[in-house]
Amino acid sequence: MTVRALRRFVEGLGRRTLRGVEEFGYVAALFAETLYWLVLGRRRLQPVRPAAVLREAMHIGIQAIPIVSVLCLAVGVMLAIQGIETLKTFGAQSKVVIGIALSVTREFSPLIVSILVAGRSGSAITARIGTMQESQEIDALRVIGINPVRYLGAPMLLAMLAMVPALTVLGDVMGILGGGLYTGLELHVPLAVYAERALAALHVDDIRQGLIKSVVFAAIIALVGVSNGFQVRGGAEGVGRATTRSVVLSISFIVLADMIFTYFLNR
Amino acid sequence: MAEPPTPSAPPPAPDSGVEPVIEVRDLVAHYGARRILNEVNLTVMPGEIMVIMGASGSGKSTLLRHLLGLRRPTSGTVRVLGKDINRIPARQMHALRRSMGVAFQGGALFGSMTVGENVCLPLREHTKLDENTMRIMSRMKLEVVNLGGFEDLMPSELSGGMTKRAALARAIIMDPRLLFFDEPSAGLDPIAAAELDDLILRLRQAMNMTIVVVTHELVSAFKIADRITVIDEGEILMTGTVEEVRASDNERVQNLLHRRPRDELVDADDYLRRLTR
Numbered sequence: 273m274t275v276r277a278l279r280r281f282v283e284g285l286g287r288r289t290l291r292g293v294e295e296f297g298y299v300a301a302l303f304a305e306t307l308y309w310l311v312l313g314r315r316r317l318q319p320v321r322p323a324a325v326l327r328e329a330m331h332i333g334i335q336a337i338p339i340v341s342v343l344c345l346a347v348g349v350m351l352a353i354q355g356i357e358t359l360k361t362f363g364a365q366s367k368v369v370i371g372i373a374l375s376v377t378r379e380f381s382p383l384i385v386s387i388l389v390a391g392r393s394g395s396a397i398t399a400r401i402g403t404m405q406e407s408q409e410i411d412a413l414r415v416i417g418i419n420p421v422r423y424l425g426a427p428m429l430l431a432m433l434a435m436v437p438a439l440t441v442l443g444d445v446m447g448i449l450g451g452g453l454y455t456g457l458e459l460h461v462p463l464a465v466y467a468e469r470a471l472a473a474l475h476v477d478d479i480r481q482g483l484i485k486s487v488v489f490a491a492i493i494a495l496v497g498v499s500n501g502f503q504v505r506g507g508a509e510g511v512g513r514a515t516t517r518s519v520v521l522s523i524s525f526i527v528l529a530d531m532i533f534t535y536f537l538n539r
Numbered sequence: 540m541a542e543p544p545t546p547s548a549p550p551p552a553p554d555s556g557v558e559p560v561i562e563v564r565d566l567v568a569h570y571g572a573r574r575i576l577n578e579v580n581l582t583v584m585p586g587e588i589m590v591i592m593g594a595s596g597s598g599k600s601t602l603l604r605h606l607l608g609l610r611r612p613t614s615g616t617v618r619v620l621g622k623d624i625n626r627i628p629a630r631q632m633h634a635l636r637r638s639m640g641v642a643f644q645g646g647a648l649f650g651s652m653t654v655g656e657n658v659c660l661p662l663r664e665h666t667k668l669d670e671n672t673m674r675i676m677s678r679m680k681l682e683v684v685n686l687g688g689f690e691d692l693m694p695s696e697l698s699g700g701m702t703k704r705a706a707l708a709r710a711i712i713m714d715p716r717l718l719f720f721d722e723p724s725a726g727l728d729p730i731a732a733a734e735l736d737d738l739i740l741r742l743r744q745a746m747n748m749t750i751v752v753v754t755h756e757l758v759s760a761f762k763i764a765d766r767i768t769v770i771d772e773g774e775i776l777m778t779g780t781v782e783e784v785r786a787s788d789n790e791r792v793q794n795l796l797h798r799r800p801r802d803e804l805v806d807a808d809d810y811l812r813r814l815t816r
Contacts, residue, residue, distance in 0.1 A: 316633075407647055408644070411604075415608075417665065
């Protein structure tokens with residue numbers, strides 16, 4: 273009995289690993305195909321249309337500005353509260369500015385923005401492509417002679433690569449501002465002085481670190497979203513399953529990638 | 540209602556030496572380990588309306604997907620307009636697609652675009668026409684399918700029959716030589732279905748297209764077909780004119796025509812084995 277259970281477990285593990293490898297290959301091929309269309313689309317008379325990229329950028333970026341601002345402001349306030357409380361122990365509360373500036377730009381802003389975009393737009397991408405798959409719209413594109421990766425995938429990836437870093441910069445500003453507002457109230461530091469100290473604490477490298485991460489996170493969200501959408505099977509339920517899966521996978525990969533990047537970028 | 544028009548000249552016979560528009564040879568297809576199509580052979584001649592008829596699950600939709608180049612076969616060849624669509628380079632396939640129009644079962648109109656934009660899409664992708672010309676052309680095609688004035692509606696605002704006609708307008712916008720129509724009458728009331736049948740006949744006469752219709756509707760098939768291919772369990776049972784199909788002594792063909800349920804030869808032992816497996 274235990275042998276049988278063990279065998280079933282190993283078999284299941286093997287099957288899942290195989291599926292994982294297969295899916296990784298699929299995502300890699302999708303990425304390669306997207307790059308192909310971005311570079312050679314015009315020569316093949318199938319250009320990636322700027323209008324489509326702009327439309328996606330509106331959905332992914334511009335419409336996310338309010339929520340990104342609010343969340344990053346809140347994170348900044350939260351960091352200020354925690355930082356001041358912790359640093360009080362050493363009587364070094366005035367150093368809180370450095371902590372806020374560095375942690376927001378290097379870590380919190382790219383992470384919060386990416387998780388938000390994964391939940392907002394990654395899910396929407398999967399749901400949209402999945403629904404199109406189910407209603408044969410993807411087939412219709414192919415028989416019209418429009419490559420679906422070029423028409424749907426490439427604009428989404430491009431818009432994501434542009435908008436997630438842009439939102440991260442916004443998040444940097446709002447996070448530091450949020451910290452400044454609380455610090456001003458608690459430690460009576462004028463905002464101008466706070467801003468000056470924050471700028472003095474920041475190096476170009478800190479901003480760059482956040483931006484490099486955000487580009488990687490953007491690619492993760494777009495590729496996971498698009499690939500899950502194209503793989504939808506099984507009607508409305510399938511679309512729902514794929515959407516959930518897309519968000520969970522994106523966020524998991526983002527956090528894992530963040531850990532790995534932080535390790536390598538800080539050594 | 541006016542009599543459905545008849546074609547001016549009958550399409551050439553399959554063995555007349557004229558090159559067929561579609562030629563399928565020994566097509567075998569699988570979904571996973573399950574064999575869906577078994578040694579399928581099919582010839583469609585220029586200008587004819589070929590109806591591929593079969594019950595659901597017979598493999599007719601899979602056959603259509605192979606004709607459209609949406610699936611690769613396990614073995615066998617599919618030649619469309621003289622080209623082996625599984626062997627030609629992507630560029631040639633892209634060019635070939637301009638000569639093929641497809642109207643899908645559910646219409647497959649893009650939900651984010653208006654009806655007019657949907658109809659224009661192939662023009663936008665394949666030609667360099669200016670907006671005005673494209674708009675006029677799409678209006679013309681919408682008039683052909685009796686949808687004049689509906690170009691600014693969204694697909695979600697159309698009824699089932701209108702959706703199918705809009706899909707048809709998109710399929711014929713490039714004036715294709717070959718038109719595929721998947722289940723034209725499925726889900727429609729009898730009048731809308733009859734209108735669509737007339738429209739298919741009119742189109743063939745007006746535009747001299749070759750039309751392949753996939754359907755399970757007998758009435759519709761008998762009305763529009765020059766020849767009918769009957770498919771069952773992945774095998775072609777017969778191909779022939781309406782009269783030949785009606786007169787066939789093949790039991791499975793007759794079962795389909797008379798809507799008889801499939802003979803279920805229940806082997807008691809086998810049945811028990813299946814249950815206790």
